[in-house]
Amino acid sequence: MKFKTMLTLFFVGTLLPALAQSESEVYMNFPITVKGYAGDKTDSASYSGQIARHLLHNSLKKLAGKGNGEPNEELKAKMMAYYAGTDEGREILDPKSKDGFAIKQTMIDEISKGKELKGKTYKGAVNSWPGYMTGPEVLEFLIDKASSANKGYDPITGYDYGQLISKFMMGAVFYNQAVDNYLDERLTADKNPNDKPYKEGRHYSGKEHVWDEAFGYFGAPAHAIDLEADQAYSIAKRKPDVMAAADHNSDGVVDLKTEMTYAHAYYAADADKGGKTSYLSDITGAFIDGRKLITAADSNALTDAQRAELMTIADTIKMKWEQVIAEATFKYAGSVYKDLQKLIAIVEANGDVSDAFRAYAKHWGELKGFSMALQTSGKDLGETAVKINRLIGFSPVHLDGNQVTGIDGNGNYMTASGSSMAEYMVHMVKLQNLLGDAFNLTKRKNDATSQLADLIESVGASKGAETD
Amino acid sequence: MPGDNIIVGISQEILSVFFDPLKRVYWVYLLSAAAVAFVWLKFRRNLSFFSAIRKIFSKASWWNTSARADYCVMAVNSALMSVISPKLLGQTAVAYLVFEWMHTLFAGRPQTLEYLPQWAMMAAFTVILFVLDDLARYVVHRMLHRVPVLWAFHKVHHSATALNPLTVFRMHPVEGVIFAIRGALVQGITIAVFVFFFGSKVQLLMVFGAGVFNWMFNAFLANLRHSHIQIGFWKPVERVFISPAQHQIHHSISEHHHDKNFGVALAIWDWVFNTHCHSNTQEKLVFGLSAESTEESHRLSLLYIQPFLEAFRTATSPIRRLREVRKTATQNSLP
Ligand SMILES: [Zn+2]
Ligand SMILES: [Zn+2]
Secondary structure, eight states: OHHHHHHHHHIIIIIHHHHHHHSOOOSOOOOOOOTTOOSSOOOOOOOHHHHHHHHHHHHHHHHHTOOBSSOOHHHHHHHHHHHTOOOSOOBOOSSOOBTTBOBSOOBHHHHOSSOOSGGGSOOSBOTTSTTSOBHHHHHHHHHHHHHTSBTTEETTTTEEHHHHHHHHHIIIIIIHIIIIIITTGGGSSSSSOTTSBSSTTOSSBHHHHHHHHHHHHHTOOTTGGGSOHHHHHHHHTTOGGGHHHHOTTOSSSBOTTTSOOOHHHHHHHHHHTTSSOOHHHHHHHHHHHHHHHHHHTTTSOOOHHHHHHHHHHHHHHHHHHHHHHHHHHHHHHHHHHHHHHHHHHHHHTTOOOHHHHHHHHHHHHHHHHHHHHTTOSSSOOTHHHHHHHHHHOSSOOOTTSEEEEEEOTTSOEEEEEOOOHHHHHHHHHHHHHHHHHHTTOSOOTTOTTHHHHHHHHHHOOOOOOOOO | OHHHHHHHHHHHHHHHGGGOTTSTTOHHHHHHHHHHHHHIIIIISOOOHHHHHHHHTOHHHHSSHHHHHHHHHHHHHHHHHHHHGGGSOOHHHHHHHHHHHHHHHTTSOOOOOTTSOHHHHHHHHHHHHHHHHHHHHHHHHHHHHHSHHHHHHHHHHHTOSSOOGGGGGOSOHHHHHHHHHHHHHHHHHHHHHHHHHHGGGOOOOEETTEEHHHHHHIIIIIHHHSSSOOOOOOHHHHTTBOOHHHHHHHTBOSGGGTTOOOOSSBSHHHHHTTOOOOOOTTSOOOBSSOTTOOGGGGOHHHHHHHHHHHHHHHHHHHHHHHHHHHHHHHHHHOO
């Protein structure tokens, strides 16, 4: 008898809440709350403009690797069409359908018309790049250089333009728009009030849409919480074995609007693989919580208390999103460290360095791009940013110890001898320590000093309280 | 009340040493030491069961003026060290500094050699860390005796007239600081050098939460060094490992025992540097600084303040002597 009672209690106590929780949390099917809406829409969640921009970015990255090493006006024009144009007829260059992974859309216009990236790029000064330029100026400069580079790579400077453009753009457009605009000033009472539709005739309220747009920029599939980190990650890689997991509505195709992983959501999933962190589900969950709060207001103006709660959720999102970018920066600092170790060994053995240097350039481009992205939140990172930029410098350190120091009046790079490759390894170690401390990182992939920390822990702190 | 919190914090700090396998007085080590002592007294000294137990837990060794001073010093020190330690140079800082500096020194970092087996690297690291740590303790301990300014502080430990395992905590905080920095340097440098060359292959061979050699030392020898139970080894063994009785000689007031047996676990340093002395378990030892020690010499204020005054006097004595020499010189030159 007693046993049965306990068993029942066990079921009620542990299984029922678990069942209730397993009801999937998806960022869709939010009711329409706008009063007097007469159209035929049934879901108020809408962020297709952001998805269109993700696809413009993905496509632009593809184009960045198409150059043949000669100045190429046609390629440059095409890249600019994806960056600054609004014309119809732009094809989605990435991701495309492949065997075992069918994708619903092929054209940008099928997602959203008239979208571009330049107008949404961070306008502030970019101190992490030479030449005293604004965000859009840096991207146009990089696009110009990429169009005349060989497959986006310049072996003289060690710049991988595809990586630089992509990683910086994710910060300067998506991250900046979300954390500095939608999750910031647009949450104030007088901007996009919740008791009015976002625009006349729209099926979503002001705050509903502001929140949706921020979620759209993050780049997670609507059902991200149902996915394992490595599934969410592999969806972006179009792996056939995650096709079923990606196709949430089981219509046989992956809908780029709601079922694909983009940009920082992809890097959140990357960090979460292995289970040390849960950035993807934490951030997506926070977005869903916030959206529920707004939906529950039922197109009434948000009270101060409701807005305060929303701001708290927004702060969680901002903090974790920043950590995702910092984790990626940390990871590539570790890759660069290992690349340098390899390179030095090859140089000492008089071997052929070209492949190793190419890998180094790629990782450095990712490192630099992410570190630049980190500085586009509109929040001043203060001395942390200064130190990050000084440790990384304006280019990878070359075999002869030279490094880019600036851009001259004709747009050419200037170099000067700086630190040796060995000293640059130390910069990477210091950079990882700085990032780990400043942003409170837990994943710390490719940690160059994890071994030191582990051994120190096992030996134990010497407090010196014993004598003989 | 905040005052309560401080008291709770300090008591937790004091008690934590009994639950930390990296500390000598971890309860398991105390228990195993008692077991070793019992076996020794019962089978070597042929004491009865009860007299062996009585000897181990005797009031004479655990509750007397000297022992009570040990406990007080331990309490005061753990409060002081919890404030001082975080400000000291730690092994983490040393390890990172050396690790970074080696990149410049070796113009890069060698790739880990694939053919080195992991077990060999683990064994090498564990042995070398233990040996270097032990050597450094020997050197510092010897200096504490031979350098007059340092001896002023180390005297606090030697002022104990009765020994029990908690006497390890009877020391002046200045000595605590010296020992902490010593540990940080030796461990920090060794860890950094090994990681730099051998990377992920380096690990510490551990048993029950401590390095294997430290564990063995702590479990069987450490707590018997400061006790009244004179356990000696066979002479050839005493040349390699210091027996508890040999450390008791280090605390003896007899002239012929002065400045002997500075070592901690290994006796080879004493042997090589001529400070070695075998144990003689027949000999009755008197512990302390001199036969004249009184209740007064265990007064807490004296233990903490006196060393500073004495160190100051020692440090300035050459100057004073110089002045006196000059004075006499001028006096002599007078007609
Ligand atoms: Zn002692
Ligand atoms: Zn001594």
